[in-house]
Amino acid sequence: MTEAAEAAIRSNYRVRASELIGRNWLNTGGKQLGLEDLRGKIVLLDFWTFCCINCLHVLDELRPLEEKYKDVLVTVGVHSPKFEHEADPVALAAAVERYEIHHPVLDDPELDTWQAYTARAWPTLVVIDPEGYIVAHLSGEGHAGGIGSLVEELIAEHEAKGTLHRGDGPYVPAESTAGDLRFPGKVITLPDGVGSAGETFLVADTGHHRIVELAPDLSTVLNTFGSGRKGWQDGAADESGFNEPQGLALLPEDIRAKAGYDVVIADSVNHRLRGLTLATGAVVTVAGNGVQRLLDAENQRAAAATAEAGPGSVADEAGAGEDLGEELAEALATASHLGNEPLKVSLSSPWDVLWSSALGKVVVAMAGVHQIFSFDPVSGELAVLAGTGLEGLQDGEANASWFAQSSGLAEDANGSIWIADSETSALRVLSFPEAGHVQVTTAIGTGLFDFGFRDGDAAQARLQHPLGVTVLPDGSVAVADTYNGAVRRYDPATRTVSTLTRGLSEPSDVLVDASGVAGGGEPLLIVVEANKHQLVRIPIPKDALTVDEGASQTQRPKTEVSAGPLALTVRFAAPKGQKLDDRWGDPTQLKISASPENLLVSGGGTSVGLVRELVLSPDVPEGVLHITARAAACDGEPGGEIPDHAACHLYQQDWGIPVVLGSGSGELTLDLRGLD
Structure with missing residues (x-):
């Protein structure tokens, strides 16, 4: 700077x-x-x-x-x-x-x-x-x-x-x-022999900071786990504390015996994974130290790989760039293994959890850092399965992919994992084409600022901040399209999107209820209707709706700029008691792209530093500049050495700056800063 x-x-x-x-x-x-x-x-x-x-x-x-x-x-x-x-x-x-x-x-x-x-x-x-x-x-x-x-x-x-x-x-x-439930989050089935009596349902009663077992009527409370007091505490059912629990995953029987608990819970605001034993109601913490994950030594190594490439190596939009790609991928591969002492690892807003039969591990949608983690409940090993931590929509190899607040998970018959990627209003999928490789692709969605309510061809279809996903018996995928108040269906065979039902109040999850039988003998869906504090059953219609209410973009005031050179500066100063972490080179980074892509003639991509000269095309009248700035600082005094085991912090912000070409300024200044 x-x-x-x-x-x-x-x-x-x-x-x-x-x-x-x-x-x-x-x-x-x-x-x-x-x-x-x-x-x-x-x-x-x-x-x-x-x-x-x-x-x-x-x-x-x-x-x-x-x-x-x-x-x-x-x-x-x-x-x-x-x-x-x-x-x-x-x-x-x-x-x-x-x-x-x-x-x-x-x-x-x-x-x-x-x-x-x-x-x-x-x-x-x-x-x-x-x-x-x-x-x-x-x-x-x-x-x-x-x-x-x-x-x-x-x-x-x-x-x-x-x-x-x-x-x-x-x-x-x-x-x-609220009623018996308060803004419920996720739901899973407890098969006969696991729950209290027959097949029951386990629900994250998020707003009451507890877990609830419901009878098949979806309203009778059979058991509660957690005191209902907001906080973190392990112990018996009436003593333990949660803070806005979300996702639930029932472990296979053999894994339950080895792990010593039955259900993994994404305790979102506590930044922890918890383990629940259904028979006793006992709750234990199985991963997370309660400190929100920002930047640790492994992340710094990944940042170092970027920094070592130097300010002249600007990455392309497709995925970390030729100059940075190999080094960044290698660093991220190293960073992906977080060790087998899970109680020492920082997590960030885990939102959903899923037992993956393909991996033999729990998969975690780590919404707070825009990544997908894996957790082995037997060995305790935690790892980053996919995502660099940058927010956005980018496909490809898992260690170069980008997510945006992933909030829902489901596994299909092939072992692929479907993801409700909420901030990109997208449906993503993790697949395992060969041993050791994880691939990320997008089924629905185009970017951070694009949304809508449109069925039809998946390339043109739009969702609005989906939070839940499940796989239907025919192999298609149902999505809790939360902000559209709907359940949508994606058919991978035809790559088309339709609407199963609408008029719901912020559905946060959706689950196939194979035991429920509609008039035609078809299975039912259970939908968590969060803002009505209830769960409801709906039939899966044979003839889904086709809705087209259009595609939209986030509407914000446009910044008038001139065509040609645009000097971008992101200002940052570390707070008192911290200094920039320059042990591996420049600890700052800018990632820049544009919608449409041809708005940006030059200056796009990823490189170190917080100053960049962009060149805007005079032939594109308006668009959006997508800017991500990062800076790493650690506890220590300016001019001094960073102490061993110092706490380190990642300051990151994503901007989508709508611009219109005119007679405006040739400069753009943004603030990402600590206080003096």
């Missing part, structure tokens, strides 16, 4: 905060707030959207700050939607309840406040001092420590000036809509 760029980050300018404008306020008891109502408080604006795993991480990062400084700090969630469904006020109210948000939320469907504060990414955080001036503007997650230090400084400064007002904030809790 240049001295000029670093100085710009550290400058102390005073900019008056803009008014908070939106459709409505939530969590205020019906009161419409303005900045004047918040004068005298330190205000933290959290620009978020409820589909975004990074935004959910930030919600949890901020909770301790909100509690510690509750008499001086007011957090305001500014909900600026990415997907069309997220602009629905009913869906937003459900999300605010689901994620237990205990601060006011501004509904900003037209992105008015988003534009006023020049937000460009989810999440973005803006700190406003008690006099109404902006004092920090940050992108991404991992900033809680720096914000805490800043809050302490602002308290001291404004108490001395007499401009800090202590006391309660404007938060007013809303009434709960």
Whole structure:
């Protein structure tokens, strides 16, 4: 980073905060707030959207700050939607309840406040001092420590000036809509002889932070596992604690005997895998140390392979590039083996789990780092099965593929694993064409900012943030198309998409119920209808619907730029107590592409550094620049050595910048930074 760029980050300018404008306020008891109502408080604006795993991480990062400084700090969630469904006020109210948000939320469907504060990414955080001036503007997650230090400084400064007002904030809790279940996540079948009586169903009662066994009627509660208290604790059924559990996987009988438990649970906010013994209700932690996975030594080695290629080696869009490909693949292969001490490994928001008969292991959709892991419940070995950790849609060899918040898993008769890749609104598949090789392909979906509700040819079909997937008896694949409120069907034989049912309220999972028989003797589907807190059965229709409500893209304000050279700078400064991790070379990286591809004449691909010159085509009037920035920093003082076993942190942000060619600037500056 240049001295000029670093100085710009550290400058102390005073900019008056803009008014908070939106459709409505939530969590205020019906009161419409303005900045004047918040004068005298330190205000933290959290620009978020409820589909975004990074935004959910930030919600949890901020909770301790909100509690510690509750008499001086007011957090305001500014909900600026990415997907069309997220602009629905009913869906937003459900999300605010689901994620237990205990601060006011501004509904900003037209992105008015988003534009006023020049937000460009989810999440973005803006700190406003008690006099109404902006004092920090940050992108991404991992900033809680720096914000805490800043809050302490602002308290001291404004108490001395007499401009800090202590006391309660404007938060007013809303009434709960839940019943026996609360925003259930995933469901599996417990066969006769495994559950309480006959065939039953095990459900992640996500919002109640517990696991529930339901009778075949899908409503009678037979057993509960977990105290219902949000947190992490192993022990007996009425003592153990979960934090928003999601995926469930029943182990085969011989593996259950060796592992000492029956079911693996993706305990998403605890960043752990848990083991449940059904007969006793005992819960144990089987993987994860509870620290959210950001960057460790293995990841650094992979980053080092990129850095060693040098700033002149820019990768192509197809997959890490010829210059970087071999080194990066080798490093990722080394990084994939995380050892057989699973309780020492950091995980990040495991969202679904699946027993893979092809691998003889549990497969984990590790949503928080956009990767697919494997876990051996007998040996304890953890490994990265697929994904580099970069967010996006890229097929090919597993160690060069990209995912985006994968949230649902299912295995077909051939052993291939189907994946609901939510942020790309995609259906992906892992296949094993030969020993030692894992291949990633996309059945439905085109990218991070493309979605819709369209059936027909799979190349043109569109989903909207799917979370669940299952394989039907005929070999086709059913998808819980969450934000479209539908269950869709993909036929691999014809590569076509159709709609099985619609009108559901955020279906989060789907499961074949082979024991249920419809009028024609066909199996049924069980759908987890999360926002109605229930499970429902639906018949699999012989004649599916064909729906075409069009394809869409995320709509955000366009940045006017000039054709030709465009100087891109991403500004970053490590927070206090950290320094850039330059042990393997430059620890920063930019990955750039464009939609359409021909918008970018040059400057695309992956290389080290946070400064790049792009050249935009004068023949393409508008498009989207896709920019991913990464920076690695470790605990230590600037100028000094990084101590052995120092904690290291990966700062990463993905931007999709809509641009329109005109007479605009030839410069584009983005902020990815810690606080001084």
